[in-house]
Amino acid sequence: MIEGEEEVGSKSLEDFLAKNRKKLDADALVLSDTSMLAPGVPSITYGLRGLNYFQLEITGAAQDLHSGVFGGAAPNPLTILAELIAKLHDRNGRVTVPGFYDDVASLPRAERKALNSLPWKEKDFRKTVGARDLNGEKGFTVVERLWTRPTLEVNGIWGGYIGEGAKTVIPSKASMKFSCRLVPDQDPKTITRLVEKYIRGLLPKTVTAKFEALSTGKPWAAPYTHPIFQTAQKALEEGFKKKAVFIREGGSIPLVTQIYDTFKVPCVLLGFGLPDENAHAPDEHIRLENYFGGIRAVALFYQKLGEMQAAPAR
Amino acid sequence: MIEGEEEVGSKSLEDFLAKNRKKLDADALVLSDTSMLAPGVPSITYGLRGLNYFQLEITGAAQDLHSGVFGGAAPNPLTILAELIAKLHDRNGRVTVPGFYDDVASLPRAERKALNSLPWKEKDFRKTVGARDLNGEKGFTVVERLWTRPTLEVNGIWGGYIGEGAKTVIPSKASMKFSCRLVPDQDPKTITRLVEKYIRGLLPKTVTAKFEALSTGKPWAAPYTHPIFQTAQKALEEGFKKKAVFIREGGSIPLVTQIYDTFKVPCVLLGFGLPDENAHAPDEHIRLENYFGGIRAVALFYQKLGEMQAAPAR
Numbered sequence: 001m002i003e004g005e006e007e008v009g010s011k012s013l014e015d016f017l018a019k020n021r022k023k024l025d026a027d028a029l030v031l032s033d034t035s036m037l038a039p040g041v042p043s044i045t046y047g048l049r050g051l052n053y054f055q056l057e058i059t060g061a062a063q064d065l066h067s068g069v070f071g072g073a074a075p076n077p078l079t080i081l082a083e084l085i086a087k088l089h090d091r092n093g094r095v096t097v098p099g100f101y102d103d104v105a106s107l108p109r110a111e112r113k114a115l116n117s118l119p120w121k122e123k124d125f126r127k128t129v130g131a132r133d134l135n136g137e138k139g140f141t142v143v144e145r146l147w148t149r150p151t152l153e154v155n156g157i158w159g160g161y162i163g164e165g166a167k168t169v170i171p172s173k174a175s176m177k178f179s180c181r182l183v184p185d186q187d188p189k190t191i192t193r194l195v196e197k198y199i200r201g202l203l204p205k206t207v208t209a210k211f212e213a214l215s216t217g218k219p220w221a222a223p224y225t226h227p228i229f230q231t232a233q234k235a236l237e238e239g240f241k242k243k244a245v246f247i248r249e250g251g252s253i254p255l256v257t258q259i260y261d262t263f264k265v266p267c268v269l270l271g272f273g274l275p276d277e278n279a280h281a282p283d284e285h286i287r288l289e290n291y292f293g294g295i296r297a298v299a300l301f302y303q304k305l306g307e308m309q310a311a312p313a314r
Numbered sequence: 315m316i317e318g319e320e321e322v323g324s325k326s327l328e329d330f331l332a333k334n335r336k337k338l339d340a341d342a343l344v345l346s347d348t349s350m351l352a353p354g355v356p357s358i359t360y361g362l363r364g365l366n367y368f369q370l371e372i373t374g375a376a377q378d379l380h381s382g383v384f385g386g387a388a389p390n391p392l393t394i395l396a397e398l399i400a401k402l403h404d405r406n407g408r409v410t411v412p413g414f415y416d417d418v419a420s421l422p423r424a425e426r427k428a429l430n431s432l433p434w435k436e437k438d439f440r441k442t443v444g445a446r447d448l449n450g451e452k453g454f455t456v457v458e459r460l461w462t463r464p465t466l467e468v469n470g471i472w473g474g475y476i477g478e479g480a481k482t483v484i485p486s487k488a489s490m491k492f493s494c495r496l497v498p499d500q501d502p503k504t505i506t507r508l509v510e511k512y513i514r515g516l517l518p519k520t521v522t523a524k525f526e527a528l529s530t531g532k533p534w535a536a537p538y539t540h541p542i543f544q545t546a547q548k549a550l551e552e553g554f555k556k557k558a559v560f561i562r563e564g565g566s567i568p569l570v571t572q573i574y575d576t577f578k579v580p581c582v583l584l585g586f587g588l589p590d591e592n593a594h595a596p597d598e599h600i601r602l603e604n605y606f607g608g609i610r611a612v613a614l615f616y617q618k619l620g621e622m623q624a625a626p627a628r
Contacts, residue, residue: 007481008479008480009480049382051382051482053480053482060445061443061445062443062444062445063592063595063596064592064594064595064596065443065594065595066565066593066594066595067465067467067469067493067495068363068365068495068563068564068565068566069349069460069563069564069565069589069593070443070460070564070589071460071465071467071495071564072450072451072459072460072463072465072495072564073439073443073448073449073450073456073459073460074443074445074448074449074450075445075447075448075449076467078399078468078469078470078471079399079400079402079403079467079468081396081471082395082396082397082398082399082400082468082471083396083399083400084396085392085393085396085397085400086393086396086397086399086400086401087400089393125387129375129376129379129384129387129388130375130376130377131374131375131388131389131520131521132519132520132521132522133389133519133520134387134388134389134520135387135388135389135518135520136386136387136388137386142387145386145387146385146386146387149386151381151385153381153385153393154392154393154396154474155381155392155474155475155480155481155482155483155484155485156392156473156474156475156476156481156483156485157392157396157471157472157473157474157476157488158471158472158476159470159471160468160469160470160471160491161469161470161491162470162471162472162489162491165322165528166321166322166323166367166469166493166528166529167321167469167470167491167594168367168469168493168566168594169470169594169595170467171469171470174471175476176392177474177475177476177480177481179381179480179482181381181382181385181386204447204449205446205447206446206448206449207445208446214479214480215480249382249383250382250383250384250385250386251380251382251383252382252482275383275384278377278378279380279383280379280380280481280482280483281377281378281379281380281483282377282378283377
C-alpha cells in the first residue's frame with residue numbers, strides 16, 4: 001500500500017480502509033517511517049505520539065494601523081498572541097490547558113525502566129539539538145518527555161511587517177500554527193475541544209479569533225508479543241550484525257493507528273533513519289550504512305516471514 | 315529642502331545639516347507631514363513622539379527540528395519569544411523595562427487640560443480603529459496615551475512554518491521587529507541601552523539573541539509662542555474657513571528634531587491628512603477637501619509671511 005497523505009494527517013485513508021476492508025485484509029502491517037534509536041542500534045517502534053495540528057488567527061483593528069498615530073491605545077494582536085502563548089505552559093513546562101493530562105495513561109514501572117535503559121545517550125541528543133540547553137516538562141527524563149508525554153508546540157508564527165528594515169505598523173492580524181503531540185489514552189477530539197475552549201477564554205475582549213483544527217491523529221502504543229516481532233528482531237540483527245531493540249517514538253503516523261484500529265493486526269515499524277538526519281528540515285539525508293543495512297534486514301525479514309508456519313494472524 | 319529618508323530615520327541628515335549649516339540657514343521650518351485632528355479641524359502640530367526601532371532574533375537549536383522527534387525536550391524559540399514579549403508590559407499596560415519612564419517629563423496641568431479639551435471624539439477614534447475595544451496605559455486618557463506617553467509595540471513577528479497547511483517543525487530561530495515611541499525628555503540612546511539590557515536578562519539560557527537598533531529618533535515638543543505660529547493659524551482658518559487648533563501627535567519625524575536642534579528655529583507643522591486615511595497601510599488616501607484646503611492655506615501662509623515685518627527669526 002502506498003499512501004501519500006501522511007504529512008497532512010492521512011485524511012482520506014479512514015474512508016478508503018472502511019470501503020476496502022476485505023480487499024486489504026492482511027496478517028500484519030510492516031512500515032518503514034520511523035527512526036533507529038542511535039547509530040548501530042536497529043530498532044522496532046511499538047509506540048507513537050498522536051498529533052493535533054491547529055491554526056489560530058486573531059484580529060484587532062479593522063485594518064493595519066500606524067504605530068505612531070494609534071500606538072498606546074489600539075490593541076496589538078502580536079502582543080496579545082504572545083501573551084496568549086506565554087500562558088500555555090507553566091513554570092514546570094507543563095501544558096496549562098485544563099484537562100489536558102486527564103487521560104494520559106501512567107507508564108508501567110517495567111516499561112519506564114526498559115525505556116530509560118536503552119542504549120541512548122542524552123549527550124548525543126544534546127549535540128544533535130545544538131542548543132545551549134534542553135528544556136521540557138519537569139519530573140520526566142528526556143526519553144520520557146519525547147516518547148511518553150504530550151506536548152504543545154508553536155510551529156509557526158507571523159504578523160505585521162517582516163521585510164527588510166523598519167515599518168511602524170500595528171497589524172490588524174496575528175497568526176500561529178501550533179500542535180499537540182498526544183500519548184495514550186488522550187483522545188484527539190477531546191483535546192481539540194479543550195484547547196479551543198481554553199484559548200478562547202484567555203483572549204481579551206479587544207480581539208476576535210478564528211480557530212481551526214487542520215488535522216488530528218491518535219496516539220498509538222501496542223504490545224510486541226506476536227511472533228512476528230521476534231522474527232523482525234532477528235532479521236534486523238542479522239542484517240545489521242547488531243542487537244535490535246524495541247523503542248517508542250515521539251513522532252506521529254496517523255496511518256498506523258487507522259490500520260491498527262481497522263484490522264487489529266500487529267504493526268511492525270522498522271525504520272532506518274536517525275534523529276540527527278534533519279527530518280523535516282533542510283539537508284534531510286540518510287546514512288548509507290543504514291540504507292544498505294535496511295535493504296538486507298527487510299529482505300531477510302520477508303524471507304523469514306515466508307518460512308514462518310501459517311499461524312493465525314490475530 | 316527635499317528629504318527622502320524619513321521612513322528610515324533620516325540617518326544621513328544630521329551630517330548633512332552640520333556640513334551645510336550656513337547654506338541652510340533659515341527663519342523657520344515649515345513642513346507638511348502631520349495630520350489634522352479631525353475632519354474640519356485644521357491643525358498645527360507642536361509635539362511629536364520619538365521613535366526607536368529594534369529587531370531581535372533568538373536562536374535555540376542549531377537547525378530546524380522535527381516536533382515529533384524533539385518536541386518536549388528541545389527549546390522552542392517561538393514560545394520563548396512569546397514569553398519574552400508577554401513580560402514587556404504589566405497588567406496596567408505599562409512598559410516593564412526598568413528606568414523606561416524615568417525621564418518622562420510630567421505634563422503641565424494647563425497643557426493636559428488644553429489637549430483633553432480639543433474637538434476630538436473618542437467615538438470617532440474607536441470607529442477608525444475598528445477593534446472591539448481599545449487598550450493602553452491605565453491612568454491616562456486616550457489623547458494622552460497617543461501623544462504624551464511612550465510605548466513599546468511589536469511591529470512584526472516571524473518564525474517557523476507559515477505556509478499553507480501543516481508542518482511539524484520546531485524552528486531554530488524566531489524574530490521580531492519592535493519599536494518604542496518616545497516622549498520628552500526620554501533619550502533614545504538611553505532607552506536602547508535599557509531595552510537591550512532588560513531583554514537579554516529575561517531570555518532563558520537555552521537561547522542566544524541578536525539585538526539590533528535599526529533607527530533612533532528623539533521626541534520633540536516646543537512652545538508655539540513665535541509670531542509665525544499665529545500667522546500660520548490665521549492662514550489655516552482663512553484657507554479652511556474653520557477654527558485652527560494646536561495639537562501634538564503620536565508619530566515621529568526625526569527631521570524636525572534635527573532641524574530644531576541645529577538651527578533653533580520655530581518649526582511649523584501643517585498637516586492635511588486625517589488619522590483614518592490608512593497611513594502606512596493599504597489604500598492610503600487623502601480627502602480632496604483637505605487637499606484643496608491645504609493648497610489655499612499654504613498659499614495664504616506664504617503670502618502672509620511675505621507681508622510680515624522683517625523680525626528677528628530667533
